[in-house]
Amino acid sequence: MTKKKSDDDLIGFRDFLDGDSEKTSSKMPTKRYNDFELMTFLEQDSKRITKHIETFEEKVYMIKNYPQDIKLTTDLEIEVASKKGEVLTYLNRNDSPLIINLSDLFNRFFNS
Amino acid sequence: MPIPSYKQVHIKSEKRELIFDQLNFHHFGQVPYIFSISHLENQVEALKNIEDFVEENRISNYPYPVYVISDIQNYRGELSIFNHLSKCPSFYKQKVKQLNVKENKILQKIYLKQKNMQNMRDLEFTPYLEEYGRSHKKLSHLYQEELFLTDLLTKLEDYYDKKEK
Numbered sequence: 346m347t348k349k350k351s352d353d354d355l356i357g358f359r360d361f362l363d364g365d366s367e368k369t370s371s372k373m374p375t376k377r378y379n380d381f382e383l384m385t386f387l388e389q390d391s392k393r394i395t396k397h398i399e400t401f402e403e404k405v406y407m408i409k410n411y412p413q414d415i416k417l418t419t420d421l422e423i424e425v426a427s428k429k430g431e432v433l434t435y436l437n438r439n440d441s442p443l444i445i446n447l448s449d450l451f452n453r454f455f456n457s
Numbered sequence: 458m459p460i461p462s463y464k465q466v467h468i469k470s471e472k473r474e475l476i477f478d479q480l481n482f483h484h485f486g487q488v489p490y491i492f493s494i495s496h497l498e499n500q501v502e503a504l505k506n507i508e509d510f511v512e513e514n515r516i517s518n519y520p521y522p523v524y525v526i527s528d529i530q531n532y533r534g535e536l537s538i539f540n541h542l543s544k545c546p547s548f549y550k551q552k553v554k555q556l557n558v559k560e561n562k563i564l565q566k567i568y569l570k571q572k573n574m575q576n577m578r579d580l581e582f583t584p585y586l587e588e589y590g591r592s593h594k595k596l597s598h599l600y601q602e603e604l605f606l607t608d609l610l611t612k613l614e615d616y617y618d619k620k621e622k
Contacts, residue, residue, distance in 0.1 A: 383460075383551065383552075383554070383556075383560060384559065384560055384563070386548075386551055387460075387560055387563040387564060387567065388563060389548075390461055390567055391563055391566055391567050391570065393520075394520045394567060394570040394571065394574065395570060397519055397520060397574060398570060398573055398574060398577070401519075401574070401577055401582050402577070405582040405585050405586065408585050408586075408588075408589050409585050412592075414588075414589070414592030414593070414595075414596065415592075417592075417596055418592065418595060418596060418599065421596060421599040421600065421603060422599060424603055425599055425602050425603050425606065428603060428606040428607065428610060429606060431610055432606055432609055432610055432613065435610070435613040435614075435617070436613070440620070441613075442613075442616060
């Protein structure tokens with residue numbers, strides 16, 4: 346009974362409602378999407394410029410007044426030099442793989 | 458306040474005076490610019506004059522970039538060159554339309570930040586950033602060398618350990 350009654354209430358409005366729902370379904374999402382797209386773009390651009398400002402104001406100030414690269418480079422250069430020395434002491438030994446391979450190579454080349 | 462979308466400028470001539478006259482009308486730093494020179498006969502001369510204009514007027518890629526559309530290949534300079542409009546970064550390809558209140562507020566904030574960045578020109582941060590980049594490259598090379606030597610040392614130690622056993 347109730348179903349019939351609700352159906353009766355919609356007589357005359359059904360075409361209008363269907364048409365309206367079709368229109369909204371086809372138009373609304375694109376409009377919302379476009380709005381969202383521009384809003385997102387503007388927000389991203391705003392964040393991007395804020396990051397630039399932070400970099401140029403704070404980080405450049407730190408780089409300019411408290412540079413760390415010289416100390417880091419010097420430390421690393423010392424480390425590399427000491428490791429090169431260690432490698433060379435190992436390679437200078439008579440039983441080192443480098444000496445063995447080189448002597449093998451020279452012996453084959455000159456003795457043949 | 459314009460939306461920061463690409464503004465395309467068709468350069469009319471490759472002559473220095475004409476390029477300077479044409480570009481002097483524009484306010485750089487508010488929107489990204491695209492200078493189109495692919496239709497000109499002497500694109501190299503046009504590009505050189507654009508470079509001069511950019512240098513003399515201290516136009517930087519911050520906050521918005523300047524791109525050039527040209528057929529020139531293997532260019533090694535300050536400007537970014539693309540051979541077609543479609544190759545430019547798509548981030549700034551936005552349709553210009555009427556903004557609502559919320560979008561307008563964000564655009565006003567962007568405008569203030571742009572002004573802030575323009576005022577920072579006198580800080581002359583570029584040499585410091587370039588030096589920072591160079592030192593990072595040097596550190597990276599040194600670190601790679603250190604990694605190689607550590608690896609070599611471990612292998613040599615393993616070799617001698619095995620030999621002693």
